[in-house]
Amino acid sequence: MAAPPRNVDARTAALQRPASxxxxxxxxxxxxxxxxERRKATFNVEELSYVLNGGKEQLEKKMRFAEMLSKTSWGDKSRRYFLNREEEYVGALKAALGIWEKMKSERLSLSDGALMRTLVDxxxxxxLHIGMFIPSILSQxxxxxxxxxxxxxxxxxxIGTYAQTELGHGTFVxxxxxxxxxxxxxxxFVVHSPTLTATKWWPxxxxxxxxxxxVMARLMLPDGAGGVRDHGPHGFVVQIRDMDTHLPLPGVSIxxxxxxxxxxxxxxGFMSFDHLRIPRDAMLMRFSKVTPEGVYVPPPPSNSKASYATMVFVRADIVKNSGSVLAxxxxxxxxxxxxxxxxxxxxxxRELQVLDYQNCAATLLPLLAAAYALTxxxxxxxxxxxxxEADRDAGRFEGLPELHALSSGLKALCTWIAADGIEECRxxxxxxxxxxxxxxxTLFASYVQNVTWEGDNNVLCLQTARFLIKALAGVKAGRRVEGSAAYLNDAATELAPGRRCAAAGEACWLRPEVAAAALRHAAARSCATAAETLAAxxxxxxxxxxxxxxxxxxDSIRAAKAHCALVLHGTFLASVARLEAGAGAININTSTAAAVPSDDADAGAAGAGAGGSLRLGGAAAGVLRQLAALFALEVLERGGGLAVLLEDGYMSAAQAGALRRAHRGLLAALRPNAVALVDxxxxxxxxxxxxxxxxxxxVYRGLLDMARGSPLNDTEEGPAWLEVLRPVLAARSRM
Structure with missing residues (x-):
């Protein structure tokens, strides 16, 4: 607690006054x-806030929920940073159950629950009950x-979880x-862990x-000759604890x-199985099945990839969440x-504001641009x-290969950007x-695992690269590519000798088509290089x-990164154009996995469709296009693009210098809007x-007020005084 004000004598006060x-x-x-800072803004911050938050009503709901949650016992954050592990576990569970009960008692929607979960944080x-157990049952x-x-x-x-990763295997399912x-x-089915490394780990x-x-387990069917046939990993709903005592069932170690x-x-947690028996219908059988006679019925050819649904959904959700966390x-x-x-x-x-130092602006403003790009x-x-999902339910899966490749690469690049960005902000x-x-x-520690879970980022980049290299090979064989990799259709022209950057000076780099062309060339060259080295x-x-x-x-990972950077920039520009045209709003607040996938009619209520009548004004759109330009130049200068383009001969040293000057100019141009853009x-x-x-x-009052809440400040002398410090200090008088 703060010390009470002192009664200072007049002479002491007068002595100190000139110094103060x-x-x-x-x-x-x-x-x-x-x-x-807020008075410097050149655009309507409220207007942009509505667009980013799904509309005025959704923004007002967010603020209303934040006020309400702060007043609950389970939503109070005043002691959050001072909890030990057991207190964190119990407190987090109480918060989750508190939200669930409030949704039920007040008849709130799933999207309302997702918003509250985001706010309670x-x-x-x-x-995983909400984010993977339920989605898996719905999709599989x-x-x-x-x-x-x-x-x-x-x-x-x-209450469910999703047990896939093992001590010895993760990404290689x-x-x-x-x-x-x-x-x-x-x-x-007899579920068994035949090795130590088969122990489930991390769920x-x-x-x-x-x-x-x-439980993801390898499906083994007897072959009639004393052996088994391995049908690969399949999902099984397994009860692991007694519903009355909450103790692990016999055959389950947790x-x-x-x-x-x-x-x-x-x-x-960790979990291993010792010949645990589960009923046949515990196997998730929307697509593949095992008959009572033990015959394996594979999914129809049109549905052979349907099991990717949950994985793609979770990776797509991680991409969505990365923007909010970095923001x-x-x-x-x-x-x-x-x-x-x-x-x-x-x-x-007066001392200078830290944000006025170019090096600080050069760190934060590109990260601000990245936060918008990821959003x-x-x-x-x-x-x-x-x-x-709509195509899948209609039996169409032709778009899955690209979606899988894109969700893999973007999950990797976006989580790298977000995790590294949080640390740079710190x-x-x-x-x-x-x-x-x-x-x-805490934000960093709670987020950084995203670069590993749901697929190690480097491995995911390799999946994207495999798709790109195969697409490029297809183009050479006369097959056209659709979607995000369509630029590979023109790879022969793009990478022909003599192809040169069109930038004639610093101002050219502020034109979106010039930066996009450079990113496109870097992506095409990186893909071609990866293909050439693999062929060799x-x-x-x-x-x-x-x-x-x-x-x-x-080389393959570099190709995947370049491709995804190109997609991020293109999506940034296209999104601003749509918003300026009044084509809807977005919602930075909720993680879709905080509810359930859209098999439930309410799950997407707070998504892109909300606030469809909103329109982004020209001033705000102009500032966002400056951010998009900064994002592109940052990728080219610091993300390795310049090295590729200079080596390739696409860009000259003079053009690279102009790019750097344009980058620094954007830092100065965006500086007055920095606080407004985060607001x-x-x-x-x-x-x-x-x-x-x-x-x-x-901020300084905030630090002091929060510090006073430390449990070490519950007493003035501190918890070590009686048993540790006093005996040592008392010994002084005996020396």
Whole structure:
């Protein structure tokens, strides 16, 4: 608590007054600085906020929910940064159940629940129940299985998780070692972990919360000759705990995997099986089946890839979430950089705002541009997934290869950008960024696992590269490519000797078509290089396995990154054009996996369709196009594009220099709108939970107020005084 004011004698006060006046002459209140920053905006911030938040009603609902949640016992964040692991786990579970109960008692929609989960921002034991268990049943379960399991899921009569990753296998799903062997005599599967490395490892909610799990296991059917035939990984709904005692069932060994880098509220777990028997109908059978006689019925050819649905959905959702998370980090860092002052230019002058230093602007403004790029890409990605669902239900799967490749590469690139961006934001905040009270360490620790889960990013890039190399080979064989890789149709012309960049000077780089052309050429060249090196390693053929493929991964990953950067830039520009034309709004607030996929009619209520009558004004659209230009030039300058283009001969040294000058010019042009652009995300203080990112700019008061809540401050002398410090200090008097 704060110390009470002292009664200072008049002589002491008079002595100190001149010294205080010297300090006050150059002192600036940070809240004043932030207010002045907002006056510099050249566009209507409220208008952009409505567009980014799904409309005025949705934005007002977000603020209303934030106020309501802050007043609940389970939504109160005042002690959040001071919890131990057990308190985090229990608190996060209470928050999840509190939201569930509020949805039920107030008849709120699934999208309302998703919004509340985003605002409470307390990942816990229900994450995979909501994000993967339910979506898997909806996408992979038969109509009968959905009728059986969904009421139990939605009523929280059971709590599920998704158990795929094992100690010895993650991204390589075909290598999983858990088996499900069919017993025709009893019409059961025997689920077993034949090795230590077959132990399931990492599923969220598995450690102490879940009663059921979708277990990915290799389906083994007896071949009649004493052996088995391996039909590869399939999903099984397995009860793992007793519903009355919550103890593990016989044949199931479960536990929590222990402390992690972050995500302390989630009880990630381990699990192994010892000849556990489950009924035949525990296998998810929407597409492939096992008959009572033990005959495997594969999915029809048109549905052979339908099992990709949940995986693609989760990756698309990760892409969507990356924009919101990076936007939160950039909001905190930009507001703080606008009020933090460092180094006076001369005696008696005020110190400069940190954001006015070019190096700081060169860190934060490109990240701000990336946050917008990822936000628009996330919305577009979920639109692609919804189209895939509609096509899938109609039996059409022709768009799946590209969606799989795009969701893989974008999941990788977007999570790399977001995770690295959060850490860069933290560093720009100096020493105060190291404090958890800034909100940035926790945000980073809770997010950084995204670069690994749902597929290691490098492996996912290789999946994208394989698609691109095959597409390029198809073009050479006379087959056209559709979708995001359509630029490869013109690869021969694009990469012909003599093809040169059209930029005639610095101003040219601000034209979107010039930057887009450079990104397109870099993507085409990177893909062609990867194909050429693979062919060389394969003896003239394209071999996507073994030594040839393994010796080509660096070039392949570079090709995937270049392709996805091109897609991000194109989507950025297309999104701004649509919004300017009044074609709808987006919603940065909710993660789709926080509800359920769109098999449920309400799940997408807060998505792109909301606020369809909104229109983005010309001033705001112009600023966003400046951000898109900065994003493109940042990718070219710092993302490796320049090296490719200079080596290729597409660009001259003079053009590269002009690009750098254009990049620096955009930093100066966007600087007055920096705070306005983060304000447009409209993150309430309740969500940011950051002393440095406060909307009112009163950052130092925020740090002090939050620090006083530390449990170490519950007593003035501290918890070590009686037993540890006092005996040592008392010994002084005896020396």
């Amino acid at each position: 006046e010297v300090i006050l002459k150059t002192h600036t209140e940070p809240s004043y600085d932030l207010a002045m 307390f990942p816990g034991g229900l994450e 379960g038969s109509a009968e299985q959905q009728a059986k399991w969904m009421p139990l899921c939605m009523g929280l009569k059971i 075909r290598g999983l070692e858990t088996t499900a062997t069919y017993d025709k005599q009893t019409q059961e 969220g909610g598995l450690g102490k919360t879940s009663t059921h799990a979708i 536990g929590d995997i222990g402390p992690k880098f972050g995500f302390g509220g989630v009880d990630n 939160r980090a950039v909001t905190i860092a930009t507001r703080y950089a606008a009020v933090r002052r460092q180094t006076a230019p001369g005696p008696g002058q 628009f890409m996330g919305e577009d990605m979920m639109g692609m997934y919804r189209k895939f 560093r720009t905040c100096g020493g105060h960024g190291y404090s958890r009270l800034s909100g940035l360490p 390693a394969s003896g003239g053929r394209l071999v996507f396995e073994g030594a040839p493929w393994n010796s080509n991964t660096v 447009a995300f409209a993150f309430p203080d309740y969500l940011l939970h950051s002393a440095l990112g406060r909307q009112d700019g009163d």
